[in-house]
Amino acid sequence: MKLHDSLIGLMLIAFGGWVVWQAQGFPAMPGQIIGPSTFPTLLGTLCALGGLLLVWQGRRTSQGEFVWIHEGWRIGSRVGCVAVAVLGTLLLGVTFETVGFPVGGTLLLSALFYAAGLSRPKWIAVAALFVLTVHLVMTRLLYVPLPSGLVKGLF
Structure with missing residues (x-):
């Protein structure tokens, strides 16, 4: 667009x-x-x-x-990715304290990968590794208090 x-x-x-x-x-x-x-x-x-x-x-x-609106935006998978990104971010924002950044971020990124057509199990591992790395850098190096949520006590 x-x-x-x-x-x-x-x-x-x-x-x-x-x-x-x-x-x-x-x-x-x-x-x-x-x-x-x-x-x-x-x-x-x-x-x-x-x-x-x-x-x-x-x-x-x-x-x-x-x-x-470019023709490329009329492809269903791209519209799906945008919907997953917007709705997933809103859902994560509402449940952020309860679910936490590691679980919520991994679920959101995995859903984005799936919507983009990347459905192999390795993409779930990529999402988990990326979100865990971001979580550790933010909380340990930059001292940003991200909630651990469901995995409280592990990080």
Whole structure:
């Protein structure tokens, strides 16, 4: 799927405006010219200006369609992969504390492999090894408290 540059530009303008609006509520620092709102305001303004340039470029080189869906996205397996990714991530988000990252991540990645047509048992092992590696790196090296869930006490 391809979005017209003007649509992407409008999204960037809206996002940049929202960032600037939110940054104005940050408290000022006494005696400082540069406060907590300075950099978000600067980045939001730059984002909105970039959006304006995209809208201008899109209008200048307009080719008609605002949304174009490539033929490749009409293949059922690709739509299935997107559905598994979106719905699986939502389900994992709701049950994250109970199920935990190792089990939930392995199930989600295995389901994605299966939806992509990779159904041999080695892909379950690849998913488990990858998720376990990410879990150990995040929890042991970076000290990110990922929940162990069903396998609590093993990691």
